[in-house]
Amino acid sequence: MEALIPVINKLQDVFNTVGADIIQLPQIAVVGTQSSGKSSVLESLVGRDLLPRGTGVVTRRPLILQLVHVEPGDARKHEDGGREGEEWGKFLHTKNQIFSDFDEIRQEIENETERISGTNKGISDDPIHLKIFSPHVVNLTLVDLPGITKVPVGDQPNDIEVQIKDLILKHISNPNCIILAVSAANTDMATSEALKVAREVDPDGRRTLAVVTKLDLMDAGTDAMDVLMGRVIPVKLGLIGVVNRSQLDINNKKSVADAIRDEHAFLQKKYPSLASRNGTKYLARTLNRLLMHHIRDCLPELKARINVLASQYQSLLSSYGEPVEDQSSTLLQLITKFAAEYCNTIEGTAKYIETAELCGGARICYIFHETFGRTLESVDPLGGLGTIDILTAIRNATGPRPSLFVPEISFELLVKKQVKRLEEPSLRCVELVHEEMQRIIQHCSNYSTQELQRFPKLHEAIVEVVTSLLRKRLPVTNDMVHNLVAIELAYINTKHPDFADACGIMNNNIEEERRNRMRELPSAVPRDKSAGRGPAGEPPAGGADMEGAKAPSAGPQGEQDGTGNWRGMLKKGDEAPSSGPGSPLRGAVNLLDVPVPAARKLSSREQRDCEVIERLIKSYFLIVRKNIQDSVPKAVMHFLVNHVKDSLQSELVGQLYKLGLLNELLTESEDMAQRRKEAADMLQALQKASQVIAEIRETHLW
Numbered sequence: 152m153e154a155l156i157p158v159i160n161k162l163q164d165v166f167n168t169v170g171a172d173i174i175q176l177p178q179i180a181v182v183g184t185q186s187s188g189k190s191s192v193l194e195s196l197v198g199r200d201l202l203p204r205g206t207g208v209v210t211r212r213p214l215i216l217q218l219v220h221v222e223p224g225d226a227r228k229h230e231d232g233g234r235e236g237e238e239w240g241k242f243l244h245t246k247n248q249i250f251s252d253f254d255e256i257r258q259e260i261e262n263e264t265e266r267i268s269g270t271n272k273g274i275s276d277d278p279i280h281l282k283i284f285s286p287h288v289v290n291l292t293l294v295d296l297p298g299i300t301k302v303p304v305g306d307q308p309n310d311i312e313v314q315i316k317d318l319i320l321k322h323i324s325n326p327n328c329i330i331l332a333v334s335a336a337n338t339d340m341a342t343s344e345a346l347k348v349a350r351e352v353d354p355d356g357r358r359t360l361a362v363v364t365k366l367d368l369m370d371a372g373t374d375a376m377d378v379l380m381g382r383v384i385p386v387k388l389g390l391i392g393v394v395n396r397s398q399l400d401i402n403n404k405k406s407v408a409d410a411i412r413d414e415h416a417f418l419q420k421k422y423p424s425l426a427s428r429n430g431t432k433y434l435a436r437t438l439n440r441l442l443m444h445h446i447r448d449c450l451p452e453l454k455a456r457i458n459v460l461a462s463q464y465q466s467l468l469s470s471y472g473e474p475v476e477d478q479s480s481t482l483l484q485l486i487t488k489f490a491a492e493y494c495n496t497i498e499g500t501a502k503y504i505e506t507a508e509l510c511g512g513a514r515i516c517y518i519f520h521e522t523f524g525r526t527l528e529s530v531d532p533l534g535g536l537g538t539i540d541i542l543t544a545i546r547n548a549t550g551p552r553p554s555l556f557v558p559e560i561s562f563e564l565l566v567k568k569q570v571k572r573l574e575e576p577s578l579r580c581v582e583l584v585h586e587e588m589q590r591i592i593q594h595c596s597n598y599s600t601q602e603l604q605r606f607p608k609l610h611e612a613i614v615e616v617v618t619s620l621l622r623k624r625l626p627v628t629n630d631m632v633h634n635l636v637a638i639e640l641a642y643i644n645t646k647h648p649d650f651a652d653a654c655g656i657m658n659n660n661i662e663e664e665r666r667n668r669m670r671e672l673p674s675a676v677p678r679d680k681s682a683g684r685g686p687a688g689e690p691p692a693g694g695a696d697m698e699g700a701k702a703p704s705a706g707p708q709g710e711q712d713g714t715g716n717w718r719g720m721l722k723k724g725d726e727a728p729s730s731g732p733g734s735p736l737r738g739a740v741n742l743l744d745v746p747v748p749a750a751r752k753l754s755s756r757e758q759r760d761c762e763v764i765e766r767l768i769k770s771y772f773l774i775v776r777k778n779i780q781d782s783v784p785k786a787v788m789h790f791l792v793n794h795v796k797d798s799l800q801s802e803l804v805g806q807l808y809k810l811g812l813l814n815e816l817l818t819e820s821e822d823m824a825q826r827r828k829e830a831a832d833m834l835q836a837l838q839k840a841s842q843v844i845a846e847i848r849e850t851h852l853w
């Protein structure tokens with residue numbers, strides 16, 4: 152079996168690289184009748200005297216003999232011992248005891264057999280486990296079995312025949328077992344119990360090899376020619392005749408080597424034509440071939456596994472990139488690639504389209520139109536502005552004089568206050584876009600520019616540059632957005648076409664309502680004494696404009712001067728010491744008693760004034776909001792997004808593409824260099840393994 156050692160060793164290397172399970176060599180079991188020479192055959196295959204042999208029932212427990220290959224030099228270092236010789240044995244039942252003397256091993260087998268099976272020919276199915284460590288063996292398991300017997304002797308039970316047969320079948324029914332069916336030449340092959348039992352588990356004879364022993368013991372005048380030619384019983388895998396040592400040889404301690412030499416001489420003399428195809432050596436070679444076939448059968452799968460692994464490692468290795476040769480071009484390339492990816496992510500033309508969430512340009516769009524747009528739309532034009540606030544503002548704007556019209560200044564003040572509320576969500580919009588721009592950096596380095604991960608320093612530097620570029624643009628953009636609101640505040644354009652229209656419609660509505668109310672409350676009419684003061688209003692802005700627009704339609708008894716001013720005066724009058732008949736509601740009025748905004752019933756003039764102001768604010772606010780909703784995204788795009796997009800590449804190159812920085816920036820992470828090396832080594836090992844397999848496939852043992 153030594154011929155297989157190099158092959159198995161090579162395969163072992165392959166297994167070590169690919170982490171595959173070691174190919175399980177078939178185990179070899181001997182079956183046959185008692186004293187047919189089974190133990191002798193096994194022993195000559197191992198090439199060592201270690202099994203008890205003899206006439207009568209000798210093998211009374213199965214012996215599972217595991218051969219373990221050890222490297223010649225390793226014997227002593229081997230964890231399993233091997234203190235003295237190169238070869239040693241160990242029994243399962245003696246734990247760690249090392250047997251370096253094979254005579255002792257044989258003795259131990261006998262002792263152990265007796266221990267379980269007794270001294271009087273008893274048989275046990277409890278196997279003895281023996282491991283032989285040697286540089287001259289392949290990893291292989293041999294099984295020596297008790298012989299088939301018919302008549303119970305000694306302590307054997309009546310059904311000994313059945314028991315032994317069951318025992319044998321238990322071991323040889325394993326499909327991964329090669330059966331050596333041993334029959335002695337001095338018995339009739341046609342009655343071979345060995346072949347009979349072998350056929351039970353291997354009807355096609357795929358794994359049964361017939362061995363004919365005791366060729367030297369044939370009766371005078373007979374020979375085994377017909378048997379050896381396969382004419383008596385054909386056996387698919389072949390039929391091999393051998394001559395083992397006789398009992399006398401055993402007693403004389405004839406060596407295995409001598410026995411083989413004599414066997415060869417015997418065959419040459421007796422069966423010259425068949426000598427080359429019989430004998431222990433030929434049997435060993437045949438077994439080798441069977442084992443080799445088995446190994447070859449296992450190779451395709453192993454080969455496929457190696458190929459898969461090799462391609463995996465190949466792609467892993469290429470994902471790590473080549474070691475840097477031209478630093479400056481690599482740097483430029485990486486920077487350019489990053490910048491391009493960054494822009495692509497914004498433009499939506501990136502190679503890696505994110506499916507889990509919105510990102511890049513799409514997210515910016517979402518921020519503009521959903522987040523920002525919705526927020527603006529949800530801003531109530533009159534939010535934070537109660538009726539009392541409006542009234543108070545009107546009164547404050549009028550100053551000490553009683554006013555005839557709703558003072559325009561109150562509209563301006565109030566509408567500005569409302570417009571100012573648009574600034575905060577606008578600035579928030581800038582912030583959100585800025586955040587997204589920051590996120591894109593991460594996105595690019597994670598998905599698109601994986602090479603960057605090889606160079607943590609460069610990655611860091613790029614992130615730093617982009618971050619600072621973004622940071623630099625933030626105040627500029629914020630200023631612009633702030634200015635957009637400031638611009639709106641700077642000039643309240645009451646001549647804005649949309650606003651003028653709104654005013655016109657509104658006034659008409661108010662007019663109508665008022666008329667309706669008049670009709671319902673005629674008693675209110677006499678109060679309106681002073682007419683026609685409307686046109687005296689202020690310049691064509693704000694409330695005045697509106698009042699002016701009302702005047703013509705109001706006719707001679709224009710309500711504005713009537714109710715409006717009169718009521719207005721009355722309100723001012725609250726502060727005045729007019730404890731006249733009109734003031735019972737208010738009770739005693741103190742000079743120091745400043746009106747406190749409180750819920751109270753409004754007079755209809757107050758209500759109207761409020762309404763007017765509210766409607767104007769609302770209308771104007773909507774115009775401004777539309778403007779802001781439109782112009783803030785534009786400003787953000789121009790001052791932040793596009794600016795960064797356009798200047799990213801040059802900014803990166805300007806800051807990073809410097810001779811002095813090359814080395815530092817392109818330092819690979821330890822980790823990466825290590826990983827690349829490991830992958831390269833593995834790849835090499837796999838290629839070698841695949842080569843080994845190719846070699847083994849072509850190996851011919853003879």
Ligand code: GDP
Binds near residue numbers: 189207209210395398
């Ligand atoms: P087992 O019971 O089948 O294991 O048979 P053994 O190997 O113990 O052999 C039984 C006896 O036959 C032993 O005394 C052997 O020496 C002897 N024997 C086995 N093979 C041969 C052989 O080929 N020629 C001769 N002359 N004796 C043999």
Ligand code: MG
Binds near residue numbers: 191209210
């Ligand atoms: Mg035996």
